[in-house]
Amino acid sequence: MDGGGAVAGRAGGAGWTGRPDGARRAGGTGRAGRGFGGVLLAPVSARAWREFAYVLLSLPLAVAYFSAAITGLSLAAGLLVTFVGIPVLAGVLLMCRGFGWLERARARVMLGAEVADPEPLPAGRRGAGADGRRGVLGAVAALLKSGSAWRHAVYAVVWFPWAVFAFCTALTLWTTAWSLLLYPLWFWVFPVFTDQPGLQLFQNGDRTFHLDSPAEVALAGLAGLVLVLAAPWVVRALAAVDLLLVRGLLGPSPLAHRVSELESDRGVVVDTAAADLRRIERELHDGAQARLSALAMGLGLAKEKAAEDPAAAARLVDEAHGEVKLALKELRDLARGIHPAVLTDRGLDAALSSVASRCAVPVAVAVDLPERPAPAIEGIAYFTVCELLQNVSDHAAATTAQVDVWKSGPRLLVRVADDGRGGARPGSGGTGLAGLAERLGAVDGVLVVDSPDGGPTTVTAELPWRSR
CATH class of the missing domain: 1.20.5 (Single alpha-helices involved in coiled-coils or other helix-helix interfaces)
Structure with missing residues (x-):
């Protein structure tokens, strides 16, 4: 059969829960953590320093965005009574969209995160008329009616307090962690150049506590080591919140994304x-x-x-x-x-049994459905099995195959497994699993392929359940 790894017609398809012996979901477990070595190397990794630099750079940018947005919005609100505020407001929204472009580029370069551009302004409203006035008015109207432009303005305002918090947290933690870790190397500065025996932690009346004894110096270094190991993960969490704001406010809206799909x-x-x-x-x-x-x-x-x-x-x-x-x-x-008559008259069980009888290898069919699904879903499931069994006959070199169909929650699941040689890949050999995944995706379906070299191969199609 053709297909390997995981082919998903819609990555956002509902997560199906199959039987205990059912097919595995694509990318089910993901990569494991890098282990103890990864934790030790995190403070000196390029990613950690990029994220730290990203959080530090966020504060001056947030100050600039906030100041420009608040000033522009206040000016526009004050000028609305003269109607001059309308083009001023449109200009502020356009400026905020420029801020969004910069932040998406910064997230891509420094965090390695791809954030899609928001939906563009309606093209028809930006064309200029005979004297240019219609084009200007159309552009102003498009900006004022653009939900993405207003989200960009919201981002410029609400990001500022978070950027201040993230900057202070990251900078304080990072500098404290490295200072304590390296304290055994520089604590001698205090007795040599000052009148203090070591780093002063606090003073309460006549009592002053310094880090000056060997044990205290060692404990300070140990505390610094713990903070240094923890700092990259705290900074990563701060950057992740930043990225959530970028994706949620500067990317395409869920509705626009759904329309595109x-x-x-x-x-x-x-x-x-x-x-x-x-x-x-x-x-x-x-x-x-x-x-x-x-x-x-x-x-x-x-x-x-x-x-x-x-x-x-x-x-x-x-x-x-x-x-x-x-x-x-x-x-x-x-x-x-x-569209076979047996499918219309008797349903998937009889239709798939008929298909299995014509396959080049013996095929066992098990259909466990409480009722028949909608004709469109039933037809897609039927032709999916037909194509997968054709792949078994042509490419798998299998001796047996199994077809299972069942309902799990709001999803219809179809699994075709064989004991063939495996190693199938989407699009290889001209067997068209990539095209099958696209057709399933057109109805919010998902195609999952598990085909290691040497076999066996399991292909699971997940479709939305729609009753007749």
Whole structure:
């Protein structure tokens, strides 16, 4: 079978829960932590210093964004009574979108996080009219009605207090941690250049506590080591909150993202339907239509010879009868490829059993559904199994295969497993699992492939459950 690793038609598909013996979800466990060595090396890793620099740089940028946004919004609010405030407000929103572009670029460069650009302003409202006024008014209206522009303005305001907190926390923790860790190397500065025996921690009246004894110096270094090891993870958490703000306020809105997904899915559906129509036209033209044309010619010859050579006419009629049978078989196969009658009449259990009987290897079928799903979902599940079993026949070198269909919560799950050689990869060998994943994604489905080298191979399709 074709497919390896995990192919997901929709990464955001619902997380399915299968049977104990069911297929594993793609990327189920992820990579394990780097262990003790990773913890020890974290303070000197490039990532930790990039995140620290990101948090430090956030404060001056947040001050600039906050000052510009508050000043601009206040000025626009004060000028609204003269209508001059409207273009001023639009200019502030445009400026905030520029801030968002800079922050997305900074997150990409310093944190390695890709944040998609927000939805663009409506293009039709930015075109200039004959005198340019319509274009200016359209751009102002587009900015004022843009939800992403207002989210950028909110970000410029609410990010400031968080940036102050993150800056103070990171800088204090980082400098304290490294100062204590290195204290055994520099504590001699106090008795040599000052009148103090060591670092003064506190003073209460006449009592003063200094870190000056060897034990205290060692304990300070040990405390510094603990803080140094903890500091990168605290800074990483601070940067993660920053990144959440960037993704939530400076990226595309969930609604816009969903609209983009639906547009992509619509394109997949249209392309798939067009490909199916071309396939049906080609099979009709090259198959049944050609045979029916030959049949018409044969019957015409038989009609001419019926009077003068009855025996030759009988042979031609017999040949025409054979052509009719072949044409009927091709038409039945074509109809089965469009939508089999057994699926409509008797459901997935009978339809998949029929498909399994035609597979090149023995296939066991188990369908456990409380009721029949919606016809569209039922048809997608059927053709998914057809394609996967075709892959088993053509590529797996398997001796047995298993098809399981069941319902888990609001999802319909279809699993096809074989004991073949495995090692299948999406898109390899021309078997089309990548295209199958796209078609499943068009209905919020997910395709999961587990095919290690040497086998076995398990492919699980997850579809939304829709009742009839």
